Amino acid sequence: MTPSSSVSPFRILAQCPPGLEATLARELAVMGIPAPALTPVVGGVIWEGGWSHLLMANLHLRVASRVLVEVGSFRARALGELVRKARQSVDWERVRGAAAGDEHRIVFRVSASRSRLYHEGAIEERFREAGGLPEGPDPGVGTSTQPPPATPVLVVIRVHRDRITVRLDSSGAHLHLRGYRRHVGAAPMRETLAAALLLQGPLQPDGQWSRPAVVDPFCGSGTIPIEAALLARRIPPGMASPDLAPRDLACLHWPDLPPAVWEEEVARARAMIRPQPLEGFTIHGSDRDPRMVEAAQANASRAGVEGDIHLEAAPLSRAPRPDEPGWIVTNPPFGTRLGGRKSLRPLYAALGRSVQSGGRMAGWNLLYLSADPVLDLATGLALEERMATRHGGLAVRGVTAHPHASGF
Ligand SMILES: C[S@@+](CC[C@H](N)C(=O)[O-])C[C@H]1O[C@@H](n2cnc3c(N)ncnc32)[C@H](O)[C@@H]1O
Known part of the structure; x- marks a missing residue:
C-alpha cells in the first residue's frame, strides 16, 4: 500500500x-x-x-x-x-x-x-x-x-x-470490456466469468497454476484461453494490450486524482508481469469452426498474449492433448433453444467419456460452465459444484470432475 x-x-x-x-x-x-x-x-x-x-x-x-x-x-x-x-x-x-x-x-x-x-x-x-x-x-x-x-x-x-x-x-466502461475482444461468436462468455471459472482450481489470483496445461476444446472467440494467459502472465486485465497501456478509467478524470499514485500503480503492475515465455505451463484452445479460431487469434493478439496460446481448428474428438495432463476448462454449447438440449446430449456424453479411464484425456481435470443439469447427467460423471452465478439471464454453475486433487 x-x-x-x-x-x-x-x-x-x-x-x-x-x-x-x-x-x-x-x-x-x-x-x-x-x-x-x-x-x-x-x-x-x-x-x-x-x-x-x-x-x-x-x-x-x-x-x-x-x-x-x-x-x-x-x-x-x-x-x-x-x-x-x-x-x-x-x-x-x-x-x-x-x-x-x-x-x-x-x-x-x-x-x-x-x-x-x-x-x-x-x-x-x-x-x-x-x-x-x-x-x-x-x-x-x-x-x-x-x-x-x-x-x-x-x-x-x-x-x-x-x-x-x-x-x-470509478470505472467508466464495464470492467468485463477489456478491449481485446472485437470478434465474437454467437454465444461469447463475459471475460469476468471466464476469469472466475479459471480461479476455481486451475489458477490462483497471483498467477500460480496447479497443473501444467489448460485446454479449452470449445474456445469460440478465445475468452478462456486469453484470460488464462493474462492470469498466468500476471497481466492486469486493465492492461490487456500488446503495449500494456492501462485502460481509461472514470476516476482518472476526477479533479483530485493524485497522478503520482496512478503512475506508481501502473509501474508496479508492469513490474509484476511475467516476461514471456511461460515455462512449465501451456494454454490451448480449439473449436470446430475455423472462423472462431481466427477470431480467437485476432483477440489474443489484441490482448498481447498470442505467443502464449496455441489455437487450432479441431472438433472435440481431436482437441489438443499436451503430454502432461492438466485442466480442461470450457464453456460448451448450452442449447437453450427448444430441441437444442436433446441434440447436445451426445456432445456432453463425449466430453464425459474423454476424461474417464480409457478416454483420450483420462487423468485430466474437467471444469466447465454448466447451464443444464440434464446435460450434466449426460456426461456420466460425478460432478462437483465450484461456483454458481448468472450469465445472460441464465443460472450457471462451474462444475468439476477431477481424478486428482486440484493442488490447492
Ligand atoms: C458457447 S460457445 C463458446 C464461447 C466461448 N467461451 C467464447 O467466449 O467465445 C461454444 C463453442 O463450441 C463450438 N463447438 C460446438 N460443437 C463443437 C464440437 N463438436 N467440437 C468443437 N467445437 C464445437 C462452437 O463452434 C462454439 O464456438
Whole structure:
C-alpha cells in the first residue's frame, strides 16, 4: 500500500455477479487487502481504502464488473426528507467534479427494495433537485439522427430497508470490456466469468497454476484461453494490450486524482508481469469452426498474449492433448433453444467419456460452465459444484470432475 491509501479513505464497493463474491474477496486478499478489512455483500465486496486501492482494484480485479465509491448514506422514508438529507449528506462536490463541467452527463441508476420509497423515477428526480443538477442525457441521443452521448458519469442509488446509499462509479466502461475482444461468436462468455471459472482450481489470483496445461476444446472467440494467459502472465486485465497501456478509467478524470499514485500503480503492475515465455505451463484452445479460431487469434493478439496460446481448428474428438495432463476448462454449447438440449446430449456424453479411464484425456481435470443439469447427467460423471452465478439471464454453475486433487 502507498502512504496515500491512508489519506481521505474511500468506502469502496467492488461489484461482481452474485455468487462470485468469495472469488472476488480472494483476489482482493492477493492485492494486499487483509480479509478482516473486507465486508462481502450480495454482488460485491466493501472495504475502506485510498486512491491506491481504488486504482489497484480497477486495474487488477478480474471478476469485478465495476468499482464504486460511496458519496452518501442516510435513512429516508419520504421524498421531502430525502431531498433535505441528500442536500446535506451527499458529497456533491465529488459528483460534480467527476462530470467536469458537463452535468448533463450525470446518469442515475436507482434500485429500491423493501422501503417506503420505491418509485425509482421520483427518487432520481429528487436527487437531481437536491444536487441542483440539470436533466440527464436526452434519451434520444445516440440514435441515427443524434450524436452519440458523451461518456456518462454514473451515480448508483440503492434504497434498501429505508437506507439510501449513493455511490459514484470509478470505472467508466464495464470492467468485463477489456478491449481485446472485437470478434465474437454467437454465444461469447463475459471475460469476468471466464476469469472466475479459471480461479476455481486451475489458477490462483497471483498467477500460480496447479497443473501444467489448460485446454479449452470449445474456445469460440478465445475468452478462456486469453484470460488464462493474462492470469498466468500476471497481466492486469486493465492492461490487456500488446503495449500494456492501462485502460481509461472514470476516476482518472476526477479533479483530485493524485497522478503520482496512478503512475506508481501502473509501474508496479508492469513490474509484476511475467516476461514471456511461460515455462512449465501451456494454454490451448480449439473449436470446430475455423472462423472462431481466427477470431480467437485476432483477440489474443489484441490482448498481447498470442505467443502464449496455441489455437487450432479441431472438433472435440481431436482437441489438443499436451503430454502432461492438466485442466480442461470450457464453456460448451448450452442449447437453450427448444430441441437444442436433446441434440447436445451426445456432445456432453463425449466430453464425459474423454476424461474417464480409457478416454483420450483420462487423468485430466474437467471444469466447465454448466447451464443444464440434464446435460450434466449426460456426461456420466460425478460432478462437483465450484461456483454458481448468472450469465445472460441464465443460472450457471462451474462444475468439476477431477481424478486428482486440484493442488490447492
Ligand atoms: C458457447 S460457445 C463458446 C464461447 C466461448 N467461451 C467464447 O467466449 O467465445 C461454444 C463453442 O463450441 C463450438 N463447438 C460446438 N460443437 C463443437 C464440437 N463438436 N467440437 C468443437 N467445437 C464445437 C462452437 O463452434 C462454439 O464456438
